Amino acid sequence: MIIVREVAQLRQAVAERRQLGANGEKAEYGSATTQQHTVGFVPTMGYLHEGHASLMHKAREMADTVVLSIFVNPIQFGPNEDLDSYPRDEERDLEVARREGVDIVFLPTVAEMYPQPTRTKIRVSSLTDRLCGASRPGHFDGVTTVVAKLFNMVGPDLAFFGMKDAQQVAVLQQMVTDLNMNVTIVPCPIVREADGLALSSRNVYLSAEQREQALVLSHSLRKVREVSEDVVQNTLTILQLYQMVESTITSSPLADIDYIEILTFPGLEPLPPKQRLSDVEEDIIVALAVKFGNTRLIDNMRIQKAEVLSHV
């Protein structure tokens, strides 16, 4: 496993891997074979958990070379957010990467990524109006900008993102499509603890009591899934679904609700409150953001309704 901290080193390491054939051997007749060599990329903010590991695992299955980046990106954090306290453990992260068979790990410093403050931002409109885009102004511009930079540095064919950050997946897919980036976004399922809590680096902030009460998020979404799969219950309206989720969450005294939204996916558009779940023909997402103390947790459940699966 190669560990690099500079962009020039990263480009070199990826280029050398691309010269290998799909089987890892140096290609004799380079042109055809090198074109077949696929690079899979997993961009993260580190403090890796099994959710990240599942992305690396998927990349390992689908690509010849797996690149992992670890970078806590300042420009996607708001002024009152947790940039300074964000958990970091490089040594443990490298162990996880090694275990998952990652080929190249890129760990740039802030100065390497932003030698000067950036004057360029990538803005995806419309999809960033609701959910975390509304609660965290400027956050997604920070995400799209850093991901575009990383894509330009790594030059991947495939890039893997967890559906825990469903809005992020939708936003990045829009950017890739709109800017004709030659990358395929591969969304991966949410990974959960045994009791249902969605894995997140920020779970480490929770006290024991907050950790217990945070289960209302996954419980409410489990109920949503059960309702959607039940031919009688799925005649519930969007509003009734919302109320069911809200009452489940508010059963926790510590839960401070930022948003509960029921939207189409990936278009992220609202649905008529009186529409029956069974009558909706697009994929739906039920998305939550709830604070426990200072820790903001998000979770979501995607309900597949469309006859044809959207790519994302």
Add this chain to the structure above:
Amino acid sequence: MIIVREVAQLRQAVAERRQLGANGEKAEYGSATTQQHTVGFVPTMGYLHEGHASLMHKAREMADTVVLSIFVNPIQFGPNEDLDSYPRDEERDLEVARREGVDIVFLPTVAEMYPQPTRTKIRVSSLTDRLCGASRPGHFDGVTTVVAKLFNMVGPDLAFFGMKDAQQVAVLQQMVTDLNMNVTIVPCPIVREADGLALSSRNVYLSAEQREQALVLSHSLRKVREVSEDVVQNTLTILQLYQMVESTITSSPLADIDYIEILTFPGLEPLPPKQRLSDVEEDIIVALAVKFGNTRLIDNMRIQKAEVLSHV
């Protein structure tokens, strides 16, 4: 010369050229040779003149494959601008391209470039606050967005832009740097008619009388250059230089001044009015935008002051 109108065809055509060695022959030992194959890209809005031809000529000198794009980009035109009347002549453009030895010409439709209205925009701040960025709100977002798309489609090593659009060069260089795009921007000198008028597709709009009076632009800039090269006169202040330019231009009754600005280049920052030209240590640009009737013409003169040439 290959002519393509779809992105998929373009990617294929470029990929096939890249498989050739630098001498144009199919590479046996592909990997090393294909890495040396350089692609030079000239993005234009068509109605090609000798200015564009000089870009293609430079690309032909510097690169193994030359790609030309012709696309009148709707999202860089304001609502009261000349999108519908912008001059077009595909047949003549292809002749110019053929003459200049272009390998691939890309002529997409609006639908090919924007199958859906774009929700993603690339915004470069600061450099777009003045000059044409102030006069044409949203224009440079349209430019950076379409150029990023084209770069992602073509995948060039080098990209050629004329210094007639000096702010555009500075803005694109900022974008390429900030987003770690693996492209080198090559700025090329302004090409002028024999009497000094800077070549521009929009010159075709000018009546005979307007064409004659438009010469005040290049005349004023020629004076600027003479002053800067004269060890006595270059003790003029920035303000005096400005006044000299303004009085030259206002000698034309038809001239309707949008802006005259004297700024650093490529930082595009203003200079203290009382500073002597001889005391300035950075490169300077004197930039003009003047309307003759409905036609807005721009021109500029770059004065090299810095001991070390900036890349742009």
